[in-house]
Amino acid sequence: MSNQTLALLILVFPAAGALLLAGRGWRLPRIFTVLVGPGVVWASFVCVLALFAGKASGDFTYWTWIKSGSFDVPFNILIDNLSIFMCLVITGVGGLIVSYSVGYMEHEDDPSYGRFFCYMDVFIFSMLLLVLAGNFVFLIVGWALVGLSSYLLIGFWYQRHSAVVAARKAFVMNVIGDVGMILGTFVLFTQYHAVTYAKVFDALPCANGRSCIGGDQTLELAAFLLLIGAVAKSAQLPLHTWLPDAMEGPTPVSALIHAATMVTAGVYLVGRTHPIFDLAPYAHGAVAIIGAVTALFAATIAIVQVDIKRVLAYSTMSQIGYMFLAVGIGAYSAGFFHLLSHAFFKALLFLAAGNIIHAMHDEQDMRKYGGLWNQMRPTSIAFLVGSLSLVGVIPFVGFFSKEQILGLAFARGDLLSGSVWVIGALTALLTGFYTGRMWWLAFWGKPSPQRPVEHPHEAPPVMLVPVAILAVLAAVGGLLETRALGFGTSAVTDFLASVVGPQRWEESLPVVAIGLVTMILATALFYGAMRIRPWSSRVPWAQRLLERKYYFDDIYDGVFVRPLDRVAAFLQRDIEQPVIDAAVVDTGYLARWSAAELSLTQSGYFRNYVLVFVVGVVAIAGVLLLVRALT
Amino acid sequence: MSTLDIGGSHLDTSWFLVLSAILFTLGTVGVLIRRNPLVILISIELMLNAANLALVTFSRQLQNIDGQLFALMSMTVAAAEAVVGLAILVDIFRTRDAEDVDDLSELRG
Numbered sequence: 001m002s003n004q005t006l007a008l009l010i011l012v013f014p015a016a017g018a019l020l021l022a023g024r025g026w027r028l029p030r031i032f033t034v035l036v037g038p039g040v041v042w043a044s045f046v047c048v049l050a051l052f053a054g055k056a057s058g059d060f061t062y063w064t065w066i067k068s069g070s071f072d073v074p075f076n077i078l079i080d081n082l083s084i085f086m087c088l089v090i091t092g093v094g095g096l097i098v099s100y101s102v103g104y105m106e107h108e109d110d111p112s113y114g115r116f117f118c119y120m121d122v123f124i125f126s127m128l129l130l131v132l133a134g135n136f137v138f139l140i141v142g143w144a145l146v147g148l149s150s151y152l153l154i155g156f157w158y159q160r161h162s163a164v165v166a167a168r169k170a171f172v173m174n175v176i177g178d179v180g181m182i183l184g185t186f187v188l189f190t191q192y193h194a195v196t197y198a199k200v201f202d203a204l205p206c207a208n209g210r211s212c213i214g215g216d217q218t219l220e221l222a223a224f225l226l227l228i229g230a231v232a233k234s235a236q237l238p239l240h241t242w243l244p245d246a247m248e249g250p251t252p253v254s255a256l257i258h259a260a261t262m263v264t265a266g267v268y269l270v271g272r273t274h275p276i277f278d279l280a281p282y283a284h285g286a287v288a289i290i291g292a293v294t295a296l297f298a299a300t301i302a303i304v305q306v307d308i309k310r311v312l313a314y315s316t317m318s319q320i321g322y323m324f325l326a327v328g329i330g331a332y333s334a335g336f337f338h339l340l341s342h343a344f345f346k347a348l349l350f351l352a353a354g355n356i357i358h359a360m361h362d363e364q365d366m367r368k369y370g371g372l373w374n375q376m377r378p379t380s381i382a383f384l385v386g387s388l389s390l391v392g393v394i395p396f397v398g399f400f401s402k403e404q405i406l407g408l409a410f411a412r413g414d415l416l417s418g419s420v421w422v423i424g425a426l427t428a429l430l431t432g433f434y435t436g437r438m439w440w441l442a443f444w445g446k447p448s449p450q451r452p453v454e455h456p457h458e459a460p461p462v463m464l465v466p467v468a469i470l471a472v473l474a475a476v477g478g479l480l481e482t483r484a485l486g487f488g489t490s491a492v493t494d495f496l497a498s499v500v501g502p503q504r505w506e507e508s509l510p511v512v513a514i515g516l517v518t519m520i521l522a523t524a525l526f527y528g529a530m531r532i533r534p535w536s537s538r539v540p541w542a543q544r545l546l547e548r549k550y551y552f553d554d555i556y557d558g559v560f561v562r563p564l565d566r567v568a569a570f571l572q573r574d575i576e577q578p579v580i581d582a583a584v585v586d587t588g589y590l591a592r593w594s595a596a597e598l599s600l601t602q603s604g605y606f607r608n609y610v611l612v613f614v615v616g617v618v619a620i621a622g623v624l625l626l627v628r629a630l631t
Numbered sequence: 632m633s634t635l636d637i638g639g640s641h642l643d644t645s646w647f648l649v650l651s652a653i654l655f656t657l658g659t660v661g662v663l664i665r666r667n668p669l670v671i672l673i674s675i676e677l678m679l680n681a682a683n684l685a686l687v688t689f690s691r692q693l694q695n696i697d698g699q700l701f702a703l704m705s706m707t708v709a710a711a712e713a714v715v716g717l718a719i720l721v722d723i724f725r726t727r728d729a730e731d732v733d734d735l736s737e738l739r740g
Contacts, residue, residue: 604739606671606732610662 003056007077010047010087011132013040014125021118030110037117038098041124045091052084057498059134059198066137070193076134078197082499085336085492086131086268093260093343094124096466100351101252103462104358116156120256123149127261131268135196136185139269143181143229146262147174153257154249166245173242177232184225188276191218201275216279223276223283226269230287234266234320236294241552243317247309247364251357254309255350258316259343267323267339271332274500284328285416291324292420292427297550299430303437304546307364308353311438315390316346318427322405325424329417331408332500333493337481338401340492344477345389345398348470352383355463356442359456366438371447376458380443382471387439389474391432392519397477402428403515404481408503411511425518432522647688654681666731668723672716679709 001009017040021033061076098120105116126149130142148171155167189195192203205216230236235243243263247254257263270277270287277284298317305311319342326335356372356379357364373380389396392403406428409421447454458464483490493503548554654677661674683702690698723729 602739604736606735607663614659614663 001050003051003054003058003079004060004062006047006051006056007060007079007132008062010044010051010091011077011125011128013043013047014121014128016040018118018121018125021114021121027110030113033114033117034102037120038095038102040121041091041095041098044087044124044128045095048084048087048091051079052088056084057081059196061134071189071195073135073137073195075138076196077132078134079132080499081495082268082271082336083131085340085496086264087128089264089340089343090124090127090131090260093347093470094127094256096469097252097255097260097347097351098124100255100354100463100466101250103460104252104354105250112156116153116250119149119152119156120252123153123256123261127265130265134198136188136200137195139272140178140181140185143233143265144178146233146265147171147178150174150246150257150262153253154246156249156253160248163248166242166248170242170246173232173239176239177229180225180228180232184222184229187218187222187225191222197272204275204279219276220280220283223273223280224286226273226276227283227287227290230266230269230324231290232266233269234263234324235317236266236290236321236324237297238552240294240298240317241549241556244310244313244549247307247313251309251350251354254313255347255354258313258350259347263316263320264323264339264343267320267327267335270324270327271336271500274327274332277327278330284330286328288325288328288416288420291321291326291328292423293321294318295321295325295427296423296430297321299427299434301546301549302434303430304543305434306367308356308366308369308438308442309350309364311366311434312346312349312353315431315435316342318431319346319390321427322402322424325409325420326405329409329412329420331405331412331503333496333503334401334404334408336496336500337492338405340480341389341397341401341474341477344470345386345396345474348382348467348474349386349390351463351467351470352379352386355379355459355467356383356456358459358463359453361452363452366441368448368450368452369442370445370451371443372456373443375447375456378458378464379467382467383443384439385471385474387435388523391435391522392428393523394516394519395478397474399519400478400481403512403519406518407511407515410514428518428522429525432525436525436527644688644692648685651681651685651688654678654684666733668720668729668732668735671732672713672720675716676709676713679705 017036020036057080059076059078061074063075064072065075066073098117101116101120105113108116123146126142126145128142130139130146133139133142151167151171151174154170155163157163158167185195188200192200194200194203204219228239232239243258246257249257277287295318298314298321302311302314302318305314319338323335323338323342326332326338356369356376359376360369363369385396389398392399406421406424409417409424459467480489480491481493483493490503497503545551658674658676658678658681661677662671665671665674683705686698686702686705688698690696690702723735727734729735
C-alpha cells in the first residue's frame with residue numbers, strides 16, 4: 001500500500017467507526033460496539049506504525065476542496081515526523097483509553113454505550129485531522145471538531161445539569177480560540193495568498209535563505225491570533241476555566257482530553273507553525289510567559305483541591321504550561337518530549353483514578369478514600385508510578401522530560417528564559433507537594449469513615465491491562481531521551497529535528513546538576529506531604545483565594561455572564577414581550593376580529609345575496625347614466 | 632318617436648320597452664320577496680323573457696338580426712338553467728321538506 005493511501009486510512013478508520021456506531025449500531029449485540037469502538041483506533045495505530053516504520057514523509061494532496069480565484073484549498077495530508085509523532089501518541093495512548101472504556105462504561109445501557117464509543121471515535125478522528133491537515137483551513141476544521149466532540153463527551157451524562165453547563169462552558173471557551181485561529185489564518189492569507197503550510201512557510205521573509213530582520217508587524221499579529229487558539233484549546237491563562245469543569249465527563253473522557261488529545265493541540269500548533277513564531281519574538285515570548293504563569297498558577301490551586309479528578313485537571317494545566325514554556329523559548333523537541341511523557345503518565349493517572357472512582361461508586365472526594373493501598377494494590381502501584389512520574393522522580397519518564405525543559409531554559413540564559421526557569425522550578429516543587437498530598441490522602445492511612453464502600457473491588461482485567469501498559473511506559477519511557485545525563489540517546493529530539501530543527505543549545509553539567517537537585521527536592525516534598533500541612537491552611541485568606549481559584553470564575557461571571565444575562569432578561573421583558581410578541585399576537589387578533597365581523601355578511605339567505613346583487617347593478621347603472629348625463 | 636309594424640298595425644316602440652321593464656321588475660321583485668323555490672325559478676324565467684323582449688324589440692327597431700339571434704341563445708340558456716335548477720330542487724325536496732329558501736342557509740358565515 002502506498003504511503004498516500006495509508007495516510008488517508010488513518011483518518012478513514014475512526015470516521016467509519018463513528019458512522020457505524022452513530023447509526024443503529026447499538027441494536028446489534030454489545031460485542032459489536034466493543035469490537036468497533038476501540039478496534040478502529042487500533043487500526044489507525046497500525047497505519048501510523050506502518051508509516052513510522054517506513055520512514056514516510058510527504059505532502060499528499062487528494063482533491064481540491066475550495067477553489068475561488070487565488071483562494072485555493074486542497075485537501076492535503078502532511079506526513080512528516082511531527083505529525084507521525086502526534087499520531088502515535090493520539091492513536092496509541094488514545095487506543096488504550098478507548099479500550100479501557102469498554103470496562104469503565106459497562107454499566108451504561110446499550111444506546112448510551114454505543115453513543116459513548118461513537119463520540120470517542122469522533123474525538124480521535126478530529127484530533128487526527130487536526131494534526132494531519134496540511135493546510136490552515138483543515139487545521140481549523142479539525143480544531144473546531146475537537147471542540148465539538150469535547151462538548152459532546154463532557155456533556156455525555158446530559159441528564160446532569162452540571163455536566164451540561166460544563167460542556168457549554170468548554171464549547172464557548174473553545175470557540176473564542178477558534179475565532180482567533182480563523183482570524184490568524186485570514187491575516188496569513190491576505191499577506192501570502194496561500195493556506196497550505198508549505199506555501200505559507202515558503203513565503204515567509206526568512207525562508208529559502210533570504211536574509212531578513214525580525215519584528216514583522218503582520219507576523220506578530222498572525223502569531224498572536226494563532227496563540228489565542230492555542231491558549232483556549234490548551235486551557236492556558238486566561239482561557240483555562242473550562243478544563244477543571246470538564247471533569248464532569250466520564251473519567252476515560254478526561255483521560256483522553258488531558259493526555260492524548262485536545263489540550264496538547266496548542267503545543268502542536270506552536271510547534272507546527274514555529275517558522276512564524278520564530279519570526280515573531282513578542283508572540284513567541286508570550287507563549288513562554290503564559291506557559292510559565294499557568295504552570296505556577298494551576299499548581300497552587302491544585303494544593304487545596306479535594307476532588308481527585310480536579311487535582312489531576314489542575315496538574316494537567318500545569319504540565320501543559322511546561323510544554324508552552326518549552327516551545328515558547330524555542331526548545332521545541334523538549335516540549336514535545338514532555339507532551340509524550342505527559343501523555344503516558346497523565347493517561348495512567350486518570351485511568352487509575354477511574355479504577356478507584358469505579359470501585360468507590362462515583363465518589364471523587366479524596367478525603368473519603370484513605371487506606372486503598374492494602375485493598376487495591378495493583379491500581380495503587382500504577383497510581384504511584386504515575387504520581388512519581390508527574391513529580392519527576394528519577395528514573396521515571398517525567399524526570400527526564402521536565403529536567404530537559406528546565407535545563408534548557410536555564411542554559412539559554414537570557415532574561416526571559418531565566419525568569420521562566422525560576423517559575424518552572426518553583427512549580428516543580430509545588431507539583432511534588434500537591435501530588436504527594438493526593439497520594440497519601442487517597443491511598444495511605446486508615447480507611448475514611450465516610451467511605452462509600454467498605455471493601456472495594458479491584459478493577460476487571462480489561463481496565464487493568466491498559467493501566468499496566470501505561471505504567472510500564474511511564475516508568476521506562478525516559479530511556480528515549482537521556483543524553484542530557486551523558487549516556488543513552490535523544491530519540492525524540494533526533495526524530496523531530498527534521499521538522500522543528502535540532503536542539504539549539506545544550507545543557508552543561510552544572511545545569512543538569514541543578515535539575516537533579518530540583519527534582520530531588522520535589523521528591524522530598526512528595527514524601528514530606530504525608531506530614532506537613534499546606535501553609536495556606538494557616539493563612540485563611542490565601543486558602544480561600546486558592547479554593548475560589550483566584551476568583552477567575554467569579555470575575556468572568558461578573559464581567560461577562562451576568563451582564564449578558566441581564567441584557568438578555570431586559571430584552572426579553574421589555575423588547576421581546578411588549579413589542580415583538582405583541583405585534584405577532586395582535587396580528588392574529590386582528591385577523592380573528594375582522595373575520596368575525598365580515599362573516600356577518602354571509603347570512604346564508606338567498607334573498608340577501610340577490611338584494612345586494614340588484615342594488616349593485618342598479619347602482620352601477622345609475623352611476624353610468626349619471627356620468628353620461630354629465631358629459 | 633319610432634313605430635313597429637306588427638301584422639299591419641303600428642305600435643310605438645316604447646310600449647314594448649315599457650312592457651319589458653314591467654316584466655323585469657315583476658321578476659326581480661318576485662325573486663326578492665317570494666320564498667318558494669319553484670316560484671323564484673319562475674320569476675327568473677320572467678326576467679329572462681323580459682330581457683328577450685327588449686332584445687327582439689331593438690332588433691326589429693334597428694333592422695339588425697343580431698338581437699333576435701341573441702334572444703334565441705338566451706332561451707337556450709334559460710332552458711338549460713331551468714333543467715339544472717329544477718334538478719337541484721328535486722334533490723333538495725327528496726332529502727328534506729324545504730318549502731322556504733330561508734331554510735337553505737347552511738352556508739351562513
